[in-house]
Amino acid sequence: MKLRCICDKPRNCATNIALDEIVFTNDLFVPTFRFYTWTQAAYTIGYFQKFNDIANSNCCPIVRRLTGGLTVLHEKDLSFSFIASDEIWPHIYDQEKTYRMIHETLKKSLAFFNIICDRKPDVSCVSKNISCVDTFYKDDLFLNGRKIAGSCQRRRGKRILIEGSLHLEFDRQTIEKFSAVFFKNAAEILNCEISVENLTDYETNSAALLVNSKYNADKWSRLF
Secondary structure, three states: OOEEEEOOOOOOOHHHHHHHHHHHHOOOOEEEEEOOEEEEOOOOOOOOOOHHHHHHHOOEEEEEEOOOOOOEEEEEEEEEEEEEEEOOOOOOOOOHHHHHHHHHHHHHHOOOOOOOEEEEOOOOOOOOEEEEHHHHHHOOEEEEOEEEEEEEEEOOOEEEEEEEOOOOOOHHHHHHHHHHHHHHHHHHOOOEEEOOOOOHHHHHHHHHHHHOOOOOOOOHHOOO
16 A cells, blocks of 8 residues: 655645645545644644634644644744554554554654654653643654654544644755655655645645635634
């Protein structure tokens, strides 16, 4: 089975999150790993998170994700989504193994660029609040004592959606080089072929409709 790999252009927050849902729920399902960036600063909040946790003190757009987890501020980070079925990743209901696989692949790919990360935070620094980067879990990635990568998950039947962010600022050329290295490493771990592609017109058009009907709607943002 092939893994479709996409190094996408910058998009606004609602569009990026809508695209993940469209790929995740598409009847013509294609396993996909997409790297993407942001046209403006924005927050995503976990599916079950309370909107008012951050809404009263911030003026950036706030978009609720399908995945769980906590608040993430997006602006200069390199974000990603991995959308797969149990055909390509048979461990979709093993949360820890899935989390470790993604982060180990990130760690190996960063090492290619001489960015050496650690997966063991100083326990004395561990905290838990509304922000993802300030809440530490096993297999998170740290650089110079700072958490630089985390991710969250959602499952439906035999499919999984993983969304995460790498909080390092790369220029476009570096993003493309890093993506190529990551895709190669992911193919080795998943034991599959990769196909570097773009999103389809159907996906981008469907996402635009979903942005208007859902992700820009106050009802969805204030779901909890």
